Amino acid sequence: MSRHHKITGSSGNGRPPNWGAPGTAGATIAAGLVFEGVSHDYDGVLSVRDMSLAIAPGEILCLLGHSGCGKTTLMRIAAGVERQSRGRVLINGREISGDAVFLPPEKRGVGLMFQDYALFPHMSILANVMFGLTNMPKKEARTAALAALGRVGLSDYAADYPHSLSGGEQQRVALARALVPRPGILLMDEPFSGLDKRLRDSVRDETMAVIRETRATCIIVTHDPEEAMRMGDRIALMRRGRLVQHGTAAELYKDPVDLFSARFFSELNQFEGIVTSSGIETPLGVLGGEGLNRGEKVDVCVRPQGILLHRDGLCGVSGRIRSKRFVGEVDLLSIVVEGMDHPLQARVRAGSPWERGMDVAVSTDPKDVLVFPRDASQI
Numbered sequence: 001m002s003r004h005h006k007i008t009g010s011s012g013n014g015r016p017p018n019w020g021a022p023g024t025a026g027a028t029i030a031a032g033l034v035f036e037g038v039s040h041d042y043d044g045v046l047s048v049r050d051m052s053l054a055i056a057p058g059e060i061l062c063l064l065g066h067s068g069c070g071k072t073t074l075m076r077i078a079a080g081v082e083r084q085s086r087g088r089v090l091i092n093g094r095e096i097s098g099d100a101v102f103l104p105p106e107k108r109g110v111g112l113m114f115q116d117y118a119l120f121p122h123m124s125i126l127a128n129v130m131f132g133l134t135n136m137p138k139k140e141a142r143t144a145a146l147a148a149l150g151r152v153g154l155s156d157y158a159a160d161y162p163h164s165l166s167g168g169e170q171q172r173v174a175l176a177r178a179l180v181p182r183p184g185i186l187l188m189d190e191p192f193s194g195l196d197k198r199l200r201d202s203v204r205d206e207t208m209a210v211i212r213e214t215r216a217t218c219i220i221v222t223h224d225p226e227e228a229m230r231m232g233d234r235i236a237l238m239r240r241g242r243l244v245q246h247g248t249a250a251e252l253y254k255d256p257v258d259l260f261s262a263r264f265f266s267e268l269n270q271f272e273g274i275v276t277s278s279g280i281e282t283p284l285g286v287l288g289g290e291g292l293n294r295g296e297k298v299d300v301c302v303r304p305q306g307i308l309l310h311r312d313g314l315c316g317v318s319g320r321i322r323s324k325r326f327v328g329e330v331d332l333l334s335i336v337v338e339g340m341d342h343p344l345q346a347r348v349r350a351g352s353p354w355e356r357g358m359d360v361a362v363s364t365d366p367k368d369v370l371v372f373p374r375d376a377s378q379i
Contacts, residue, residue, distance in 0.1 A: 030057035030217045031092050031109060031184030033078060038087035040073055047073045049241040060218045062232030070241040071221045075187045079112045080105035111183030115190040117174035119162040126158035129177045148176035151210060167195050168203045175207055179214055186216045225265050237261055262370050268301040269344050283339035284364055285317055297374045306368020307346035309360045316363035324356050337362060
C-alpha cells in the first residue's frame with residue numbers, strides 16, 4: 001500500500017479546515033519584510049552586499065542564484081540566525097535588526113525550514129511538530145500539532161519516527177512543524193532539493209498549496225530557475241552577494257537586465273553584432289537595433305526556440321544541420337553557419353522534417369532575440 005498521502009484542502013466532512021481557530025495550525029497574519037542596505041561578511045569576506053529588498057505581506061518570494069551567492073545568508077539574517085554587519089531588517093515597518101537593535105529569532109514570528117529538515121530522530125513525528133509550541137498548554141499543543149499533521153496528510157503517522165518515513169514525508173513533517181506556530185513569515189532553504197525528481201513536482205505543488213492557504217509571507221531559497229518560476233509570486237536573482245534583478249517570472253524571462261540574468265533562465269546562442277544605420281549587423285543578417293547608437297558593439301543572444309529554419313534559399317542566411325538529437329517533445333539541432341565560431345543550437349518540435357546534413361536557411365524570431373551592450377555584458 002502506498003504511503004503517499006495527497007495534501008488536500010478540506011477536512012473529511014468536506015469543509016475547509018479551520019486554520020484560524022485558537023489551538024490549531026491556523027491561518028496567519030502575514031507580515032511584510034524589508035531589507036534596507038543589508039551587508040554581511042564572514043571574516044572580512046562579503047557574502048551579502050548592500051541588499052535592499054521588500055517582500056509584501058502574503059507574497060511568496062524565491063531567492064534564486066548559484067551556490068555561494070548569498071541567498072541562504074540573507075534568509076538566515078531574516079531569521080535572526082545571522083546578524084548583518086550593516087543595514088536594517090524590518091518586519092511590518094518595525095526594525096528588528098540594525099546597529100542598535102537585534103530581536104532574537106524566537107521573538108520575530110519567523111518560521112525556518114532547513115534544507116535537511118532537521119527532524120529529531122529520537123522524537124516521534126508528533127513530538128517533532130510540537131517542539132516549538134512551548135508557550136502553549138500541552139493539550140492545546142498536541143491538538144495544534146495533530147491538526148497540522150492532518151493538513152499535510154500525515155496524521156496517521158503521528159506515533160512513528162522520522163527514520164520510518166520517506167524523504168517526501170519527512171519534508172511534510174518539517175513543513176507542519178514550521179507552520180504550526182503560525183509564523184507571519186516562513187523561510188525555506190532549498191526545501192525540495194533532497195527529493196528525487198519523481199516526487200519533487202507533486203510534493204512541491206502540494207506544499208505550495210498549504211503555504212498559500214495559510215497565507216504566510218514566504219521566502220524560498222533555490223538554485224533552480226524553473227522551480228523559482230513555478231513557485232514564486234516574484235523572484236529575486238542574486239549574484240556574488242548582490243541583487244541582480246527583482247520581479248515576476250515573466251519580467252525576468254522577457255526583459256533580463258543583463259547577460260547573467262538572461263543566461264539563468266534559458267540557453268542562449270550568443271554572437272557579436274555592430275549597430276549600423278539599418279540595424280544590427282550579425283552573422284544571421286541584419287536584426288532590429290532600435291534605441292542603440294550607430295557604431296556600438298553589442299552581444300546578440302537568441303534562444304534555441306527562436307532559431308527558425310526554412311528550405312535553403314527561401315529566406316535568412318545559409319546553414320547546414322550538423323546533428324540532430326531527439327529528446328522527447330523536441331528535437332535538438334546543431335547548425336553550422338558561415339561566419340560563426342560555434343554552431344547554432346536550435347529546438348524544434350519533435351518529428352520535424354529536418355535531418356542531419358540538410359542545407360537550410362536560418363532566421364530568427366524577434367521575441368527570442370536579446371541584445372546587450374558589450375561593456376555591460378562582461379560577466
